[in-house]
Amino acid sequence: DQQVKQNSPSLSVQEGRISILNCDYTNSMFDYFLWYKKYPAEGPTFLISISSIKDKNEDGRFTVFLNKSAKHLSLHIVPSQPGDSAVYFCAASEKGAQKLVFGQGTRLTINP
Amino acid sequence: DAGVIQSPRHEVTEMGQEVTLRCKPISGHNSLFWYRQTMMRGLELLIYFNNNVPIDDSGMPEDRFSAKMPNASFSTLKIQPSEPRDSAVYFCASSSVRGRFQETQYFGPGTRLLVL
Numbered sequence: 737d738q739q740v741k742q743n744s745p746s747l748s749v750q751e752g753r754i755s756i757l758n759c760d761y762t763n764s765m766f767d768y769f770l771w772y773k774k775y776p777a778e779g780p781t782f783l784i785s786i787s788s789i790k791d792k793n794e795d796g797r798f799t800v801f802l803n804k805s806a807k808h809l810s811l812h813i814v815p816s817q818p819g820d821s822a823v824y825f826c827a828a829s830e831k832g833a834q835k836l837v838f839g840q841g842t843r844l845t846i847n848p
Numbered sequence: 849d850a851g852v853i854q855s856p857r858h859e860v861t862e863m864g865q866e867v868t869l870r871c872k873p874i875s876g877h878n879s880l881f882w883y884r885q886t887m888m889r890g891l892e893l894l895i896y897f898n899n900n901v902p903i904d905d906s907g908m909p910e911d912r913f914s915a916k917m918p919n920a921s922f923s924t925l926k927i928q929p930s931e932p933r934d935s936a937v938y939f940c941a942s943s944s945v946r947g948r949f950q951e952t953q954y955f956g957p958g959t960r961l962l963v964l
Contacts, residue, residue, distance in 0.1 A: 742890075772955075777957065777958075778957055778958075779852070779939050779941070779954075779955030779956050779957050779958055780891070780939070780955045781954075781955065782952045782953070782954075825890070825891055827891075834879060834896060834898075834903070834943075834945065834950050835893055835896065835904060836893065836953065837893070838883075838890055838891035838892065838893075839890060840889070840890030840891075841890055841891070
């Protein structure tokens with residue numbers, strides 16, 4: 737049973753445009769959400785996070801939006817750059833828990 | 849600073865053989881996590897340790913899998929006997945936990961395992 741789902745295995749976006757990656761979750765106990773970025777032959781690296789007490793968190797070109805009623809979060813990258821081409825994982829954890837539950841990942845390709 | 853170190857980076861073995869994956873966490877981190885990445889299931893947590901003690905091994909798929917952390921700077925994940933369906937990328941990650949607050953998990957580069 738996938739508690740965190742990324743329904744788009746891949747996404748292609750033109751350089752300079754906005755990339756929107758989506759993630760849905762089923763566990764209402766999740767209260768902390770993260771996005772990780774992964775390049776080939778490397779481990780995932782932390783990108784941005786959001787607590788359930790917020791609905792938006794911004795860090796430079798990256799913004800994460802959380803819609804608790806819909807159990808949905810999204811990552812916006814604007815403007816998209818070629819170096820953003822990677823696999824993006826959405827992850828979630830319950831309050832006070834160390835365990836992260838990851839989605840299956842979305843491969844983002846930024847086209848020049 | 850050195851990040852999380854994993855060895856080997858690639859492992860090819862035959863079905864039935866024992867496989868041992870190794871991990872050195874970031875110095876000063878007191879939590880260590882083992883993950884497995886497959887196309888079908890994505891990135892899934894196998895087991896994690898706090899202060900060298902296994903806390904949650906509910907993600908370990910079968911008794912063929914075992915993990916140890918004999919000290920704060922070393923952990924192993926062993927598969928015995930290995931099967932073709934164990935083929936995946938195995939990641940180790942570490943973080944620092946103080947009370948109920950956990951810092952970001954830092955991942956190693958992974959070990960790509962192929963069981964023939």
